Amino acid sequence: MSAELAMIGLIALPLAAGIVAFVARRVAVVLTIGVAVLQILLASHVARSVFYQGSLRYEVGGWGAPLGIDLYVDGLSGLMLLMTAIVGLGVVVYASSYFAHTRSGDSVVYFWPLCLFLFASLNALSQAGDLFNLYVTLELLTLTAVALIGLAGTVDALAAALRYLIVAVTASLFFLLGVALLYSSYGTVDLHLLATKFQFDLPSRCSIVLIAVALILKTALFPLHYWLPPAHAAAPAPASALLSGLVLKSSFYVLLRLWFDVFPYADLRSAGHLLGVLGAIAILWGSIQAIRQTHLKLLVAYSTVAQIGYLFLVFSLTSETTVAWNAWSGAVYFAMSHSLAKAAAFLASGSLKHAHDSDRIDELAGAAQRQPVTIFAFAIAGVSLMGLPPSGVFLSKWLLLNSAVTSGRWSYALVMLVGGILAAVYVFRVVAKSLENIDPIASDPTATRPISPWMQWTPLALAIAALALGVMAYQPLGLLEIGAPFSPASGGGTP
């Protein structure tokens, strides 16, 4: 199969399946799982093609830029596709069991088509070669995300969904405005053409600000993170995993791609430092908030706020060319590892919530006895959240720390280390509680609901995958070098 076909398939297949699943509800579950499995094969095929042949560009319908729609895949996109496919499969398998066991109202049937639309828009976003496509896919993503947040149908969920909708639509407007400004200046939305034409004049600066603010809002960087914890905590566990694991990463991906491939990042140094400082504050603030939570899902959601902070350090740390590649690849690798680990943590906390009928951390005493696999999964995901070896997060932290130390940014290095220790505090708060012994009478197994094997083992599998990323980093990092900025292999990137 040609790589082009796989690229198209990654968008068309989930989109078509989503429409079918919307109508034919009976086959929705099987269809979604089938698509998720196919997605893994297609994404690996695309990634392998990029690995061996270099970046791929596909002109849909043969029109070509500036008129037609171009799909573009390099190492970064390839990794995004793989990440979406792996997390997607894990979540879908988990969800088939989760929704069979919980009574969350009739609206949960919409999970499956929404999930497929989400895959389609994520895959399209990762392969988009122009600004307008990025806008459309981002918009589609936002709408599915809103629906996913509100899926539980509770008052909390609907309020959180509404708040997210307002935030996201505002952000989209900003983004669209920025795109319109760029289009009026340069007459193209193709990323490659834009990069060659870009000038640092006033309209362009305005568009950069608009686009950056939009994407920061969607990625929930401190202090624009306020909408995230209620939204991610109120959604059903599989939806939370998708939102925290994938949706946030996609807006970060867009910012990363524009910043380093299109915008003149060398001229944006002070803005980059600002983003770095906000990231550092996010790490500390998010971790401290996570420590203070009494509910498990909120704890995991605030942990996301903190971990998003690490990603934004890249905008500051790339200002010196000698360490830029370490910082850039470290941030991307962080995003990948965090996706897997955070999805695992959300799924595990969903299982615990299902078993205990509540996600209060205080009620987890004895959980290590009753739900050993789930607690184990949470703990292994926690190893990644803490950034301890051998997880992929550890490796990316090593790369980020290396660039911070080499360029003499000691404050960032300290923030990263303190962030790790704070993460240990909130992870072990949960683990220690679950290890507490309970007296044999209260430990009556009927006190908690059993967790189905799928709901036990998929979080563990995702958590172990996050761990494995640290051990098997050679190939993913090699893939990442293709077409990347600062890459030691290509000596600089062009989209």
Add this chain to the structure above:
Amino acid sequence: MNLDHLLPLLVIASSLIPGLVIFALGEERRRARTILNLGGASVKLLLVAMMLWGVSQNHVYVVRFPITQSIDFALHADPFSLLFVTLSAVLWFLTTIYAIGYLEYSPHRGRFFGFFSLCVAATSGVALSANLLTFLVFYEMLTLTTYPLVVHRGTPESIRGGRIYLAYTVSGGAVLLLAMVWLQSIVGPVEFVVGGFLESAGHEYRNTFRWIFALLILGFGVKAALVPLHGWLPEAMVAPAPVSALLHAVAVVKAGAFGIVRVVYDVFGVGFSAELGVATPLAIVAAVTILYGSLRAVYQDDLKRRLAYSTISQVSYIALGTAIAGPIATVGGIVHLVHQGLMKITLFFAAGNLAETLGIHKVSQLNGVGRRMPWTMAAFTIAALGMIGVPPMAGFVSKWLLGSGAIAAGQWWVVGVLTGSTVLNAIYFLPIVYATWFKPPDGPWPHDHERGRFETHLWLLVPPVFTAISVVLVGLLASIPFSPLDWARLIVEREYRP
């Protein structure tokens, strides 16, 4: 990939795989679990013996996987790795026997033995690491796998002990990470090379190297329980006795001490450390730790706490021997890594037997216990006398070498420290020995569990007797080939070879 590459991996796998299988087995499969535990431990002994022979014949075992362009995961087996890995393999085998006897009737055995095996896998990894990154991977894995063992009982006290343990070790790990990244940013990937390699790195980095050295020692010093980083160790005493034995003799404190030796000898180099002026501060910290630990031990009535403070003191002999630039003291420090392990594990086995069989936890309850449990207390006595440094036992050999090595290096004050420590050792061990053998019992023991024909369960009795005999043997036969002392000499000869 031939056997030379495979052997280091197999040594780690021999406890990693049984550990993972034990998790999968579940709680009730007692026989299968016992077979896996002892099978893994025996296979490990065999593999280590093969490697020991190979290394003594100058055979090189290395295995290396690239993780990124500039970072490798690498294992190797040099004589010093083998000293540590042999110690942990032998003592793990005995501790496994002991733990089966100690815990097979209490809850969560599956979890316990799973983490128990993983913990030893991590220790072997620490021993066999060929560079700082690999070392850190296993060092942190050790923290994570020992935590569930420390909190095993799930009581509020053990949860608290576990929290303190983590607070120290996780912070120590963070400091270590910073130091390693810093070092790597200057000199590139840090491989362990006999004699160190930083000396050639250029003059302008000297001050930076001092800072990095301090951070590295800070990071390792937490696990090695250097004062004032020792606070977790007495708190971690809430763990079951086999875990304490493991923490004190084989795994955690030893990994810290091992790391200090690696940094001084194989990263910085002895000569360069002395030149930078960082060796003497380390020696002073070690000396303070030795005296402080002993002094605190004197005032503990809880037997395990007394042993814990004794560990704090005794482990610093290793750091002291390392910091004194001279071959004889180095041999003393390195051989003490083994000797302290043998003696301390005997003491903890004995303390565990007293708690398990008679319900005795305090020093003041020990009157006349030698008559009820003669074998256990004989083992305890031998190990205690060894700790004090009575010839011909293991502790005497290490103290003698440390003292004469310090004199050879012109560091007379060390002899004073050793003498002071010996006096304090005698003050906190001799009354116990006296009370158990010569005082009459105060009355019935708190919880006397009759356990069959012997004074206690046979599985609890064999390990301490065995280690006690070895405490005498490694002292008596210190100069025969493959004895710990002989092996330590081999290590040091390679280190100081011109």
